[in-house]
Amino acid sequence: MATRKSDDTPLLEMRGIFKFFGRVQALRGIDFHVDRQEIVGLLGDNGAGKSTLIKTLTGFHTPTRGQIYFEGRPVSIDSPYVARELGIETVYQDLALVPLMSIARNFWLGQEPTKRLGPFRLLDEERMGEEARKALADVGITIRNPHEEVGTMSGGERQSIAIGRAVYFGKKLLILDEPTSALSVGETRKVLEYTRTAKARGMSVIFITHNIGQIHQIADRFTVISHGTKVGDFYKDEVDEEEVANMVMTGEVPERLRLIREEEMMV
Amino acid sequence: MQAYFENRDSNAQSGQFYTAIMGVLGLAYLAVTILIFTGWIALGERANVSRRDINFNEWAVAIGSALLGIGAFRTAWGLAQRERVSWAWLQWVSFVSLLVGFAIAMSAVLGATQQNNIGAPRLPNDVLGLSILIIAWVSSIGILLTRFVLYGQGLARIFRFIAKDRDKLDSGNFWGWFFGLFFIAVFANLVVIATTVEGFNKERFLLGVGLFVFSAAIYSYAVKGSVYTPDQRIRIQLAESPSAGAIIGLVVIVMGFSMASDLFLDTTSIASILSNNATKGIIAIGITTLMISGEFDLSVGSVLGVTAMAYMIFMGEGFKGIGPLSFEQQPTVIAAILALICACIMGLINGLLLVTTKIPSFIVTLGTLFAYRAIALVFIGGGRILRYRDYFPPPAEFPQVFISRWAIATLAITGALFILVTALQAIPQYWSRSVRAWSHIKDREMGSVIALGVSIWSFISAATLATAFAWLALVAYFHLDRVHFGKTLGQADFWLAIILGLAAAAVITAINLYPSWRKKSGGLNAGEAYSIPTGVTGWILWIAIFALIVKVYDLRLNLSNPDSSMLILIVVAALGFTHVTLATFRQYRLARQQVVAVGERVEAVPVSQYLRERGYLTVGVSAALALLIVALIVTAYQRFGNIDSPLKVGFFDVANGQWRFTMAQVTRGLVHVNIPDQANLRNAIAWWVILASIFQVILFRTRYGNSVFAVGGNRGAARAQGINVNRVKVQNFVLCSFLTGLAGIMEVARNPGVDPLKGNTWELDVIAMTVIGGTLLTGGYGSIIGTMLGVLIFGMLGTGLVLVGMDSRMFQGVIGVIMIGAVVLNNTVKRSRS
Numbered sequence A: 001m002a003t004r005k006s007d008d009t010p011l012l013e014m015r016g017i018f019k020f021f022g023r024v025q026a027l028r029g030i031d032f033h034v035d036r037q038e039i040v041g042l043l044g045d046n047g048a049g050k051s052t053l054i055k056t057l058t059g060f061h062t063p064t065r066g067q068i069y070f071e072g073r074p075v076s077i078d079s080p081y082v083a084r085e086l087g088i089e090t091v092y093q094d095l096a097l098v099p100l101m102s103i104a105r106n107f108w109l110g111q112e113p114t115k116r117l118g119p120f121r122l123l124d125e126e127r128m129g130e131e132a133r134k135a136l137a138d139v140g141i142t143i144r145n146p147h148e149e150v151g152t153m154s155g156g157e158r159q160s161i162a163i164g165r166a167v168y169f170g171k172k173l174l175i176l177d178e179p180t181s182a183l184s185v186g187e188t189r190k191v192l193e194y195t196r197t198a199k200a201r202g203m204s205v206i207f208i209t210h211n212i213g214q215i216h217q218i219a220d221r222f223t224v225i226s227h228g229t230k231v232g233d234f235y236k237d238e239v240d241e242e243e244v245a246n247m248v249m250t251g252e253v254p255e256r257l258r259l260i261r262e263e264e265m266m267v
Numbered sequence B: 001m002q003a004y005f006e007n008r009d010s011n012a013q014s015g016q017f018y019t020a021i022m023g024v025l026g027l028a029y030l031a032v033t034i035l036i037f038t039g040w041i042a043l044g045e046r047a048n049v050s051r052r053d054i055n056f057n058e059w060a061v062a063i064g065s066a067l068l069g070i071g072a073f074r075t076a077w078g079l080a081q082r083e084r085v086s087w088a089w090l091q092w093v094s095f096v097s098l099l100v101g102f103a104i105a106m107s108a109v110l111g112a113t114q115q116n117n118i119g120a121p122r123l124p125n126d127v128l129g130l131s132i133l134i135i136a137w138v139s140s141i142g143i144l145l146t147r148f149v150l151y152g153q154g155l156a157r158i159f160r161f162i163a164k165d166r167d168k169l170d171s172g173n174f175w176g177w178f179f180g181l182f183f184i185a186v187f188a189n190l191v192v193i194a195t196t197v198e199g200f201n202k203e204r205f206l207l208g209v210g211l212f213v214f215s216a217a218i219y220s221y222a223v224k225g226s227v228y229t230p231d232q233r234i235r236i237q238l239a240e241s242p243s244a245g246a247i248i249g250l251v252v253i254v255m256g257f258s259m260a261s262d263l264f265l266d267t268t269s270i271a272s273i274l275s276n277n278a279t280k281g282i283i284a285i286g287i288t289t290l291m292i293s294g295e296f297d298l299s300v301g302s303v304l305g306v307t308a309m310a311y312m313i314f315m316g317e318g319f320k321g322i323g324p325l326s327f328e329q330q331p332t333v334i335a336a337i338l339a340l341i342c343a344c345i346m347g348l349i350n351g352l353l354l355v356t357t358k359i360p361s362f363i364v365t366l367g368t369l370f371a372y373r374a375i376a377l378v379f380i381g382g383g384r385i386l387r388y389r390d391y392f393p394p395p396a397e398f399p400q401v402f403i404s405r406w407a408i409a410t411l412a413i414t415g416a417l418f419i420l421v422t423a424l425q426a427i428p429q430y431w432s433r434s435v436r437a438w439s440h441i442k443d444r445e446m447g448s449v450i451a452l453g454v455s456i457w458s459f460i461s462a463a464t465l466a467t468a469f470a471w472l473a474l475v476a477y478f479h480l481d482r483v484h485f486g487k488t489l490g491q492a493d494f495w496l497a498i499i500l501g502l503a504a505a506a507v508i509t510a511i512n513l514y515p516s517w518r519k520k521s522g523g524l525n526a527g528e529a530y531s532i533p534t535g536v537t538g539w540i541l542w543i544a545i546f547a548l549i550v551k552v553y554d555l556r557l558n559l560s561n562p563d564s565s566m567l568i569l570i571v572v573a574a575l576g577f578t579h580v581t582l583a584t585f586r587q588y589r590l591a592r593q594q595v596v597a598v599g600e601r602v603e604a605v606p607v608s609q610y611l612r613e614r615g616y617l618t619v620g621v622s623a624a625l626a627l628l629i630v631a632l633i634v635t636a637y638q639r640f641g642n643i644d645s646p647l648k649v650g651f652f653d654v655a656n657g658q659w660r661f662t663m664a665q666v667t668r669g670l671v672h673v674n675i676p677d678q679a680n681l682r683n684a685i686a687w688w689v690i691l692a693s694i695f696q697v698i699l700f701r702t703r704y705g706n707s708v709f710a711v712g713g714n715r716g717a718a719r720a721q722g723i724n725v726n727r728v729k730v731q732n733f734v735l736c737s738f739l740t741g742l743a744g745i746m747e748v749a750r751n752p753g754v755d756p757l758k759g760n761t762w763e764l765d766v767i768a769m770t771v772i773g774g775t776l777l778t779g780g781y782g783s784i785i786g787t788m789l790g791v792l793i794f795g796m797l798g799t800g801l802v803l804v805g806m807d808s809r810m811f812q813g814v815i816g817v818i819m820i821g822a823v824v825l826n827n828t829v830k831r832s833r834s
């Protein structure tokens, strides 16, 4: 539907994605794309399928049907490992950290730095601790001790660490699934700031939230989905906050926007 | 106490009071040491007073009280000098004294119950004995868990009164009184019950209680106003360790049983506990890894049975169509490898079933428990037992393997080097700290000279220890082959050990100095400099004590005998190092605090600069390295003689043979610590320790280990970070079965016969051991060391309960209760962390 935009291929494109969990039809033929250096707000009511959509994208779920293109090439992302290799980092809503492990170990999970000891490779714990501390400080999170267990920290702290990790490792696409839900006002502002910084550094961001006011500040475009189907794509200057909120609630495109769309189609 | 160190006159008396008390305590402890060495105090049976050999308990007590005595004197000295450190010393000395007093009192009580149980096994007395035992245990756990300071609070008031410290006479809080009263009640109860029991040693009991109460009072006074008291330190340490419950449990069990029975700490009992449980310990390593990843394996018992059977069949019958392999083909090794492959396949089946069907591991492995057992039952039909001797009747030997001497020599040298490096890496670090501490001195030249002196000192220290290790390595090699190298270690070996040690120490010291040489790291601060005089005095003190021991014990030392002199070197080095290291550490911390307080941080003159300007370091390092390598190669040639002919070793001996050499042999008769022939120490113990160390490193220091914890701690989060959860799980199942297979082969090596029920119900024992060791059944948390403690607890319970005369039908019940208790304890300690 989004007809206006640059001529080069989008960073990511998902075409006709279906995802069924047994009889539950979570996604029913969604088309979704993210351009380069773009912040997309993915919106929808609870249970609309936002988390499922991004989990399908990151290889956490395999789509029942549909194809994903990354930088123009068809890819089959069949595990989160592949997604990370492609440069996609995600802060999941429900799968952030391992509570019984330390901050540093969580931070590096899956790509721990090692040092060689003869033929063996051992974790470089000093470096893990130091770099995790530095990386988190860079995104404005100060931690007391990187070897402290995550389980002893507050929800907000944990979410901050997960975000810091994604920002640190993300190369091309950053996905944030309701990142600000447990955060204070100050922390939320910081998250919005990193999101902009990430864009300035050349990355794209998918930002899922319920707070329309928040997303309206930073997003370039909104994708609204409802009950597993897409309602539409809208550039920020086309719609105001109120209209977006209405679409999220009702799942229907207002008359005014529909008219604009038709005009564009005719041109 | 604070005030005393701040030189306020009004409190001078209290300081003097405690100085005196510490002096008296120190004298008492030293007296105990001497009395034991002269034979006046006998722990355990002895025929006459002038007996020369000293048993293990006596060694332990004598050395312990000597240490305590020195500690007390040091404290007294420090208090007199108004040295702030002595405050901490005072806390620790009184803390340890308090534990010692408790142990003495308990030994009087438990000794009585035990005697009674065996002497007059009538029902009322049995119940009595049991209840005393339970009360003793409960109160000792209680004391370990709650703050000691509370017990002595009431008495502390009296002391404060005596010490004219009246302004601090607070009434104490509620819990202080409560615990004080509780404690007194428990002990009063014990006295009442115990005095009615025959064989109650009243004197010993009173002595213990007296010491306990006395020390508790001092302790509770000493810890007033300090940031962390010793017991808090211990508890913090415990709460951070996954195996807190197991540690406490082990302490309680060892204390309890050794007080209750003289036979418990006997070499024979310890040996049989270790040998009988080492193979289970090996399986427990696998179960721990699995459990940390959130799964567990009930089929290990059956896997063990099948592996043992497969090993025996492959060895005895060979394969269909091929027949038994010939002697030269090393059939036993091939059979062992094939059996291990079978084990791995069974593990693979477990793992694949789990990840493909997504059935919980409880169900999957319960199924395979039955299925695998059926394999053994089918192959070994009709209640038969496969025996090695049926396949190869007596004139035939047990299986032999041939190993290249080159391989052994290389292995021995590598091993010795490895030990050296790891042992020495730690020590010069402390030293390089003090080296830097000196370097703050303004006069550059002077500072450098002192620093150089310290470096040399540290070099000598490291060399001494290294020499000890090199010597041990040589002894270890020497005993590997009793048949061919019937020579004894000679003078030349002694010098060789020293040269090796010096060379290695040179390398290590250089390596440790290298980083600061490279990047001019900043010095620490002034206060650390104190560590040197403290260290020197400590060393002299230790040498004096050792001389005293030698004198008292009348060791006929023969300095021309290289082994005697080496032993002395080792002991002196070890003691000296302990002291110096501790002293350095303490001064370091103290100095740090001072610096933080004063805010001074003096610019350092790097020592290494001095060294570099003269270029000693580089020359030294290269020379030492070259020397080391040449020495090692030359030794290899000289010692191992006909190095091209392979060494013949019994395979069963390697896998799980009995250790036959005695301590007297190793030390050339210097120390009469004989390991009696009936003491059954087996090689499986060594394998267990080696495997456990390897897996501890794998779990905590590798990427694989990290993913194991992540998978067990939060499956989804682990997968989201790109970890292949299923692969980790399958690998863990295979690893677990592989370890079980190893245990199976060791079992066959110990007792070469396999019946179809071999390993039946082992899974339950092993899971119990793991859970006692603090590993969470739900995954994500645990440690190999904890599991090792769990194995020891499990083993000790079995043996200990027999020794205190408990009905063997009650074992399982007790073990069950203890297991639940251990888990509860673990959780309690964990909760106290937050």
Ligand SMILES: Nc1ncnc2c1ncn2[C@@H]1O[C@H](COP(=O)(O)OP(=O)(O)O)[C@@H](O)[C@H]1O
Binding pocket: A021, A024, A025, A026, A044, A045, A046, A047, A048, A049, A050, A051, A052, A053
């Ligand atoms: N693993 C699953 N199994 C079954 N149903 C699921 C699963 N995950 C999500 N769903 C269903 O898919 C729908 C979309 O869920 P989700 O993507 O989490 O919504 P949201 O937009 O709030 O993030 C919901 O109806 C939910 O019940």
Ligand SMILES: [Mg+2]
Binding pocket: A050, A051, A052, A093, A177
């Ligand atoms: Mg969601």
